[in-house]
Amino acid sequence: MAEIVAALMTSHAPLMTGRPEVSKPEQRDRLYGGFHELRRRLTAARPDLIVVFVNDHIQNFPYSNMPAFCVGLAEAYDAPSPGGGRFMRIPPRKVRGAPAWGMALLERGLAAGVDFAYSYEIEGWDELSVPLHFLTPEGNVPIAPVYTNCAAPPLPTPRRCHEVGAFVGEFIRSRPTRERVALLATGGISHWVGTPETGRINPEFDQRVLDHVVRADIDPLVRLTHDEIERDGGNGGQEIRNWIALLGAVPAWKGEVLAYEPVVEWITGCATVWVHP
Amino acid sequence: MIRTSYALNKLLTAVARQHVMKDGLTDDDLAGHDLSDAERAALRAGDITRLYHLGANPYLIRRVFRSRFRI
Numbered sequence: 084m085a086e087i088v089a090a091l092m093t094s095h096a097p098l099m100t101g102r103p104e105v106s107k108p109e110q111r112d113r114l115y116g117g118f119h120e121l122r123r124r125l126t127a128a129r130p131d132l133i134v135v136f137v138n139d140h141i142q143n144f145p146y147s148n149m150p151a152f153c154v155g156l157a158e159a160y161d162a163p164s165p166g167g168g169r170f171m172r173i174p175p176r177k178v179r180g181a182p183a184w185g186m187a188l189l190e191r192g193l194a195a196g197v198d199f200a201y202s203y204e205i206e207g208w209d210e211l212s213v214p215l216h217f218l219t220p221e222g223n224v225p226i227a228p229v230y231t232n233c234a235a236p237p238l239p240t241p242r243r244c245h246e247v248g249a250f251v252g253e254f255i256r257s258r259p260t261r262e263r264v265a266l267l268a269t270g271g272i273s274h275w276v277g278t279p280e281t282g283r284i285n286p287e288f289d290q291r292v293l294d295h296v297v298r299a300d301i302d303p304l305v306r307l308t309h310d311e312i313e314r315d316g317g318n319g320g321q322e323i324r325n326w327i328a329l330l331g332a333v334p335a336w337k338g339e340v341l342a343y344e345p346v347v348e349w350i351t352g353c354a355t356v357w358v359h360p
Numbered sequence: 361m362i363r364t365s366y367a368l369n370k371l372l373t374a375v376a377r378q379h380v381m382k383d384g385l386t387d388d389d390l391a392g393h394d395l396s397d398a399e400r401a402a403l404r405a406g407d408i409t410r411l412y413h414l415g416a417n418p419y420l421i422r423r424v425f426r427s428r429f430r431i
Contacts, residue, residue: 141373141376141417141419141420145369145370145373146364146366146369146370146373146417147370166379234417234419235364235369235417236362236364237362276418276419276422277408277412277417277418277419277420277421277422277423277429279408279409279412281418281422281429281430281431282429282430282431318418318419347431348431350431
């Protein structure tokens, strides 16, 4: 049977790699250290596939066609594209997808009432490219992204994200194959992007989220409303839906915070978290 | 109730896909788009706060009017 061999959660921001020099060296070192430790553990877990809970930033899904949840069926993902690579200052590359796996999830979901959308062509920005740059620089593990709308309200509720994540976890464990699957969620924690409060970070909210993650205390997270997250975590904080989905896939698993830094220069409350059975 | 202006977001998506940053949009940029007077004025002025309150998506505001942000 397939098994979940690793679960990890990180923030994403283009400036993490695009403008490292503007951050405070001690903050950057601690955060990069967290990524490096995640990479070490992920490599040791020897995954055959990384399922990524992630969100678009309106580069793929426009307002004319906005899925709440979308399974990636691409053969490969720009992570990043050549243009994105210049901006994020990381090498452009294609990361292999897992379309057959994605199609199986899609079919099972639609049969069971989890009405995923799907896409055969997706450009990864920082939400895929930056974490994968740190975690799998060799790019030799295929990815299966599951997109949640975190950027174009109205958004699916955290509770629904948790249910969809739980469905993905059950799907993985029910596979008759011997796949070793890693789960990665990217996004959050607090940040305000493009709003009148752009640049704000709320470490108190971030710590609250992390405390719940460490204790596997999921109820307060799934009860969060859109307005509460927007007020305390900003529009970027809405991306904790990806974390909540991952936690749904691994019930009772507990987070270990390897690093948390509110990096003002990257306008993001940045964290790296390993999740233990 | 979420305030969203489809007209604003459609236009901002189109401009963002050109990968050029703007201080303000021109009449050429706005041509053919069904916008309110308030939306046109905010787009011309590059008024990022006003655009937010008019229902433009903040990620799109940031991509198009990056130079208007202090950080």
